[in-house]
Amino acid sequence: MPEGNEIHRWAERHATAFAGKPVRIDGPQGRFTDSDMLDRRKLLRVMAVGKHLGYDFGRDRILHVHLGLQGDFKEGSGPLPAVRGALRLRMWNATKVKLPAVPGVSPRHRWYSEDDGKATLAPDKVAWMELRGPMDCSVYTNAQWQKLLERLGPDPLGDDPKGHDAPERAFAKIAKSKKPIAALLMEQDVFAGVGNIYRAELLFRARQNPFTPGREVAPAVLRQMWKEMRPLMQAGMLDRRIVTTLAKDRPHPRGPVLSEETHYVYRRHGKPCWICGTTIKKMENFAGRNLYWCPLCQSGTTESV
Numbered sequence: 001m002p003e004g005n006e007i008h009r010w011a012e013r014h015a016t017a018f019a020g021k022p023v024r025i026d027g028p029q030g031r032f033t034d035s036d037m038l039d040r041r042k043l044l045r046v047m048a049v050g051k052h053l054g055y056d057f058g059r060d061r062i063l064h065v066h067l068g069l070q071g072d073f074k075e076g077s078g079p080l081p082a083v084r085g086a087l088r089l090r091m092w093n094a095t096k097v098k099l100p101a102v103p104g105v106s107p108r109h110r111w112y113s114e115d116d117g118k119a120t121l122a123p124d125k126v127a128w129m130e131l132r133g134p135m136d137c138s139v140y141t142n143a144q145w146q147k148l149l150e151r152l153g154p155d156p157l158g159d160d161p162k163g164h165d166a167p168e169r170a171f172a173k174i175a176k177s178k179k180p181i182a183a184l185l186m187e188q189d190v191f192a193g194v195g196n197i198y199r200a201e202l203l204f205r206a207r208q209n210p211f212t213p214g215r216e217v218a219p220a221v222l223r224q225m226w227k228e229m230r231p232l233m234q235a236g237m238l239d240r241r242i243v244t245t246l247a248k249d250r251p252h253p254r255g256p257v258l259s260e261e262t263h264y265v266y267r268r269h270g271k272p273c274w275i276c277g278t279t280i281k282k283m284e285n286f287a288g289r290n291l292y293w294c295p296l297c298q299s300g301t302t303e304s305v
């Protein structure tokens with residue numbers, strides 16, 4: 001599942017590609033039946049909060065997209081490709097798509113899950129996008145979008161650091177909770193946009209035991225994790241590769257980051273910790289996703305299981 005950094009990135013790309021002009025929208029296989037409400041309207045802006053996208057068409061109409069575990073976008077320049085596979089929705093720029101494609105050149109931006117950050121199509125060249133497999137794709141009113149905002153915790157990448165995205169609400173929730181901190185970090189009403197990679201890596205960087213109940217986590221640790229969320233998630237937005245290790249902690253501290261040295265614990269179970277050499281552990285399905293941690297660096301005060 002894409003984390004918040006990925007969602008903010010899509011919002012920026014799609015705003016550059018489509019906002020400020022009328023866009024065409026359809027659901028060519030009948031999987032999105034409200035396209036008439038939006039088709040040929042001007043897209044005003046694209047909003048991102050946590051793992052949610054909102055394409056604002058004005059007049060109380062916002063296209064809400066949540067990718068969930070399976071959803072993804074594909075984009076490209078040149079003509080609309082033929083409809084293939086299960087397709088929920090297409091959005092395209094009528095002016096650009098009318099232009100003939102350069103023969104043999106209709107670059108596509110690949111799905112995030114396959115993307116290694118090397119094949120990006122510049123957003124101003126994007127003429128169309130396809131949406132497949134989202135958890136939700138529906139037309140919201142402004143009131144519905146507002147309600148969603150109220151339900152979500154602060155977003156480390158949000159643009160309202162003194163209001164909606166101020167961290168104190170999240171700190172207060174955690175300070176009252178008996179749930180393990182690793183579970184709380186996955187709850188979108190605590191922090192919006194933090195996913196499984198950042199959960200594991202933030203806890204490691206804070207040397208925090210993932211099983212400590214929220215109310216026993218030191219306030220200084222929470223503040224440190226919050227402080228790290230934004231820069232770490234922004235780094236993930238730049239090259240689509242999430243790097244959470246410090247150069248000094250990598251076996252190869254100089255030169256480009258090797259892909260096996262991008263994380264401290266995420267998907268490194270069975271391998272030695274970069275810091276202490278202890279074997280990294282994995283627990284299946286902890287608050288919905290696999291948890292990874294170093295039992296020594298993150299031993300803390302609570303016994304790990």
Ligand SMILES: [Zn+2]
Binds near residue numbers: 273274276277294296
């Ligand atoms: Zn360790």
